[in-house]
Amino acid sequence: MSVDLKKRFDRIVEILIQLQSKKVIKAQELADRFEVSLRTIYRDIKSLEQAGVPIIGEAGTGYSLIDGYRLPPVVFTKEEAMSFMGAEKLMEKFTDKKLMSDYKSAMYKIRSVLKHNERDSLSAIENHIIMGKSSYETFNQSVPHALQTVFESIAHKRQVALSYKGANDEHPDVRTIEPIGLFHENNFWYIGAYCLKRDDYRQFRADRIFTIEILSDTFTKKHITLAELLENRNSQIVAxxxxxxxxxxxxxxxxxxxxxxxxxxxxxxxxxxxxxxxxxxxxxxxxxxxxxxxxxxxxxxxxxxxxxxxxxxxxxxxxxxxxxxxx
The missing domain is CATH 3.30.70 (Alpha-Beta Plaits)
Structure with missing residues (x-):
């Protein structure tokens, strides 16, 4: 098999995996991911369709697999298996307790499908990676589920109630927000959200949250994206x-x-x-x-x-x- 043919084969397999991992994926996203032209992606999609893969959608709107179509169990390479260990150690340092617990649970399942030699490799390096403890708290330890709550809110478009103490506040203030995303900046996690009290978009630092609870009320309107929120914020700041x-x-x-x-x-x-x-x-x-x-x-x-x-x-x-x- 020539080098070019192998590259195309590997790319088509990866495209199939990408299609299974997302509800809808656009051709431009695939082109950016594999650093090829849109025309190449269209040709690869056509090859998958000719091979019997039930793809729905078209250029410009995005592609997806018909419900119920699934690939056989995924086989990880040695390098991919090793990357899980690095990710697990990073999760220990940069996420809250609930998200870390969920990730560890997922890791047990991933380990269970690894080959014996891959599991042995993970065990061999596990104790050779240590993430030093930060001199500051990234999260309020009394709120171990903040990130998970925000994820659930965004997924189901439900409001969140939180008590929040800003840098200049003497006491925590109760807010109802509609989260649009999370971002990590200057060693802290922030929630980008529409604040009903302020009738505007705000950002809330995770370690300043004292309580957080997801509500039954749904979002009141369609919101801008997190990228747009950050772009608007940065454009208003005069350096x-x-x-x-x-x-x-x-x-x-x-x-x-x-x-x-x-x-x-x-x-x-x-x-x-x-x-x-x-x-x-x-x-x-x-x-x-x-x-x-x-x-x-x-x-x-x-x-x-x-x-x-x-x-x-x-x-x-x-x-x-x-x-x-x-x-």
Whole structure:
């Protein structure tokens, strides 16, 4: 079998698996997945139909398999089996307890259909992967089922009631929301949702949820997609250009944190490194971060940031010279 023929055969088999895994799949999605032209996908679909696979649909609307048609049990390659272990370890760190429990249950079923040598390979590497514990809580431990509740809400288009404590709130506030998606950003999970109380779209950080419950009420309207919500959010944020100069010895220590402030690029200038940012978060937040290494850094722009740091520094000096006596 020639290399090109084998590639086409493998792609057609993968297309068949994709058709079984989704209710409807568009040709463009398949073309993007396999990095081929739409014409190639149309030809592959035609080949499957000629082989007797009952495909319904057409170009432009999407394809699906007739209900009841199923492939024989799937056989995993060694590499695919290994990937499950990596995914399981990531799930331990990045999901809540309920979702992790469901995933482990699914993994037991997957292991049961693996070949003996594949199961042995998983067991051999299982204890050689450790995900370090985070220094912060990604979820409120009293709400171990937050993500699963949101998944169910989206699937059945049912409202969710939650008590939520924002960053500036003194007490949790009860909200009724219609979730449109979940996204992971800056080490936290967020729920993108339509908030009935605010009559607008909002995002809710998972670790700030105190209670969550799915309701019997269905969604009140058709919503925008999560991608549209994030695009709208980002388009409304005006970035502030920030330029600071940091000593060569200090600059490497900022590599991990600088990305959270809209870091764009850097330029070495003699004994210093110039760092450039398009800041979309609070200037005060940046100013307080800057204070951590201010003894070896200079703010070149904007002037308002210089003034802000000066104010914080003067207040700190005043407090240092006039300490509050312990009770």
């Amino acid at each position: 502030t250009p920030v330029h600071i100069r940091v000593g060569l010895a200090t600059a490497p220590h900022l590599d991990w944190q600088k990305k959270y402030f809209g870091f764009t690029h850097e330029k070495k200038t003699g004994e210093y490194v110039d760092l450039f940012f398009d800041l979309k978060s609070s200037l005060e937040y940046f100013a307080r971060w800057f204070m951590m290494f201010a003894d070896d850094a200079t703010i070149l722009e904007p002037p308002i940031l210089q003034q802000m740091v000066e104010t914080i520094l003067n207040e700190s000096i005043t407090r240092f010279k006039n300490p509050i006596k312990a009770l």
